[in-house]
Amino acid sequence: MSYHPRIPSLDDHHCQACSSPTSKEKRLSCFTCDHCHLSMCYDCFDKHTKHLMNEFTQLQKRFLQLTNLFDDKRRFLGQFQEHCIRSVNSAFDEAVNDLQNLRRESIDYVRHQFNDAEVNIYENKHKKMKSIFFSRQLYQKYWQMFDH
Numbered sequence: 001m002s003y004h005p006r007i008p009s010l011d012d013h014h015c016q017a018c019s020s021p022t023s024k025e026k027r028l029s030c031f032t033c034d035h036c037h038l039s040m041c042y043d044c045f046d047k048h049t050k051h052l053m054n055e056f057t058q059l060q061k062r063f064l065q066l067t068n069l070f071d072d073k074r075r076f077l078g079q080f081q082e083h084c085i086r087s088v089n090s091a092f093d094e095a096v097n098d099l100q101n102l103r104r105e106s107i108d109y110v111r112h113q114f115n116d117a118e119v120n121i122y123e124n125k126h127k128k129m130k131s132i133f134f135s136r137q138l139y140q141k142y143w144q145m146f147d148h
């Protein structure tokens with residue numbers, strides 16, 4: 001990249017905003033804008049500065065709006081996250097509760113079934129004992145009859 005030094009002309013001393021090379025009334029420049037590097041007269045510089053300030057205020061407002069919007073979205077996301085976590089917790093609490101109830105009912109059912117089975121075994125044992133005892137009595141009686 002080459003650099004060609006520019007030889008200052010008489011136009012450089014005139015306002016680049018309102019004075020063209022053909023204009024009859026040329027105003028002298030007394031300020032240079034740091035933003036666009038234009039040399040301007042007082043009026044043009046004042047107008048230009050006001051315009052930039054206005055743009056800056058608009059950008060500041062827009063920035064504030066975006067910041068507020070971003071904060072709102074972040075707050076909403078935070079609330080939504082809490083809501084989702086609450087829903088997951090509640091669903092799991094319900095499922096755990098259902099499982100605990102099912103476990104209790106299953107254990108009760110098993111106990112009940114084993115209890116019934118035990119009662120049946122006990123009753124059958126007594127019936128058998130009774131019948132054995134009863135037939136043995138008859139048997140003994142029978143033999144007693146033949147002995148005499």
Ligand SMILES: [Zn+2]
Pocket residue numbers: 015016017018019027040041042043044045
């Ligand atoms: Zn001017």
Ligand SMILES: [Zn+2]
Pocket residue numbers: 033034035036037038048
């Ligand atoms: Zn400027």
